[in-house]
Amino acid sequence: MKYEFNRIDQKWQDRWEKEGAFAAADYSEKPKFYGLVEFPYPSGAGMHVGHIKAYSGLEVISRKRRKQGYNVLFPIGFDAYGLPTENSAIKFNTHPRILTDRNIEKFTSQLKRVGFSFDWNRVIDTTDENYYKWTQYIFRKMFDEGLVFRAKTLVNYCPHCKVVLSNEDSQGGKCDICHNDIVQKSKDVWYLRITQYADKLLEGLDTVDYLPNVRLQQENWIGRSTGAFANFALVDADGNDIGESLRIYTTRCDTMFGVTFMVIAPEHPILEKYADKLNNKAELDAYKAECAKKTEFERTQLVKDKTGVRLDGIAAVNPANGKQIPVYISDYVMMGYGTGAIMAVPAHDERDYEFAKKFGIDIIEVIKGGDIDKEAYTGDGEMVNSDFLNGIQTKKEAIAAMLKFLSEKGIGEEGVQYKMKDWAFNRQRYWGEPIPIVHCPFCGDVGVPYEELPLKLPVLENFVPGEGGESPLAKIDSFVNCTCPKCGKPAKRETDTMPQWAGSSWYFLRYIDPTNADALADPEKLKYWLPVDWYNGGMEHVTRHMIYSRFWHHFLYDIGEVPTSEPYAKRTAQGLILGSDGEKMSKSRGNVVDPNDVIDEYGADVLRVYVLFMGDYASAAPWSDSSVRGCKRFLDRVGALTDIAAGRGVTPELETAFHKTIKKVTTDIEDMKFNTAIAAMMSLLNEIYEVGHITLDELETFISILNPFAPHITEEIWEMIGGKELLSLKEWPAYDEAKTVDDTIEIAVQICGKVKGTITVPAAAAQADVIAAAKADAKVAAALEGKTIVKEIYVPGRIVNIVAK
């Protein structure tokens, strides 16, 4: 058969659709399998081959599982709110709704051309009001439960996009969307109290099966540390207690006798509170102003050069030894972590050491083991200069002793800190879910009643953000002005919208019941389908998207809306496809490969096989046009099998190879080792051509295991050799373990660990016989000539090693 992909691809895609071949069945008695891929953001550029690789992994697994008798839910949808669409709408003077619909259409046709076995009855679009109604609903529930709060804060602001960004969206001091520098700005910010779920998110990791590096990244992101809080009393210039203490957080309270100064963040409130006691307030303010100009990125970049100003008029008392110590402000202490104040131990902390050296502050060693004249010593050792801690040998014991001391004195206690911060949730943009809150002058912030959801996004002509960074919605009086749901008096609506992460935080729930008008999904259906059995996506979404969605899911579990605490039972990640130049694919480099071009030239199956064959699924690999042709050749040769296929039953020379290959493909798919699964089928194909013929039964087996990878050509062959039902749903071939081993095996014979020859023996041969056969081998015998055998080793089925002198 000649592989005429133009005709074949369309033919089978139509038939799958007509027969609803890949529709998931709620409540089916079959075992369920929920495979999830990260739904795409429908950009104007269309899909690139990276999308195809991202979806092909679970596509193959889902197709195989269907053939194995699973009830498979393998859905797709569109994460369509967000800045890129809004920006290009402004650029092309059109409406984001129009662009979004157009882009979704484009993506849909591309996805269908590849022949993905998505359940197209369950497609969702996060910008659909029947969808975002429930995004708003979840937010409202969080509001009710006290997980939403508003605060005026210094925020990351992108002057280019005119939008406030979360810490996650502004890593490295760059806007995640436009990559311009972000600045700090005081803004009204809505926060979601994700930190309240920090421990649950951490503990939940024990109950799921994530790739080790995925787990590690999440743990680091949450960044839990245990340490101690302690209060350092403050005194004025005369040494009199001013009735205030400075609260610090430390993970090294064992070093407290080595504290020789303190540092507070420039924004620390005591500066204003005790302004009248500070003799150098102007100098301090100038330093603070200097810091405010820097972005957080700049602050963290200037790691080397420590700067700061000493508080003149206020000092602190080390609670361990009662000594008075100076207090400084410095930008190496952040207001956002711990208490915004630290106890500084220059002898045993590198940053404090640098600062002390620069400002000429005492450095007192309290742990032996280093050379504090040269550098800070952060290792373990015997405690010295530390009163009741002296002589203690380990950090652990010293910390315990100091914690006891602090709590007995009532000046400190054990405590926990997280790097993760609360989630800044509002954006001053148009193309997002309106935040369902009303500001009432009498009642404060009031949630929009549930029966009024969805709070629809008004259709605007002009959605360019305001210069001051306010939402375009703020200009629409009919949207802004409303009545308070509580007291009925005039009130104003919140005009900010939700971040793009909102809609994607729960989308996998909606697939389960995509048209439900009364609930985000039917509880019984949720119980049937949850959790997602396998979630695959990019490493870039492991911290932000996944942490956010796990947070929402934990919350929904706590309020009884979902039956599982964790949404995803298993998480894997695919590697990038690089351009043929080995660089990341990007429009500016001009190395992007369009899947449509590949399909036009070679057909969908070649594209599918190649993205999985090109390398280890989890690793990045460069695109190679000539390797694509290799996959084309493979499928052509598969098509040509129909020319040599005849008869029924088993070809003896191929029997073992078939059982081996079925086994390998079966297990490799589950291990996401798609490249070696395909290689095994290529090898088998080579063997078939060496033998020169194949039975129709064997051909059926071959195309059946190839079907998840190359569904179009295999369906066509199946039909051609008399198949009536869809091969895609026909049962997965079984293999007989006993038949995966050869009768005779080749064994390498080593002498002193070096291979000297090979022998062929029956697989079941006894050790003595194998060794005898090895010695009988001419080359081996020659090499043993004149030597004394010291030891003989036989690893069954593997190797013979004769040690001789």
Add this chain to the structure above:
RNA sequence: GCGGGUAUGGCGGAAUUGGCAGACGCGCCGGAUUUAGGAUCCGGUGGGCAACCGUGCAGGUUCGACCCCUGUUACCCGCACCA
């Protein structure tokens, strides 16, 4: 700086987890076919004339090491003054 990972032919990558390194594919070389090119088919392809040598580098453990241990270099990815 801290954490994690990777390093194998000209290239992408295999290697049953300590047992014949280089499966499979690309590329390349030769042959067949073709007026020619392309496509296709057949054969070859780590290096070396050879003994042998070969998995970033230097050691070690072992009958035997790509795999384990110690040290080291380069690159990639996270996080980044986290107290």
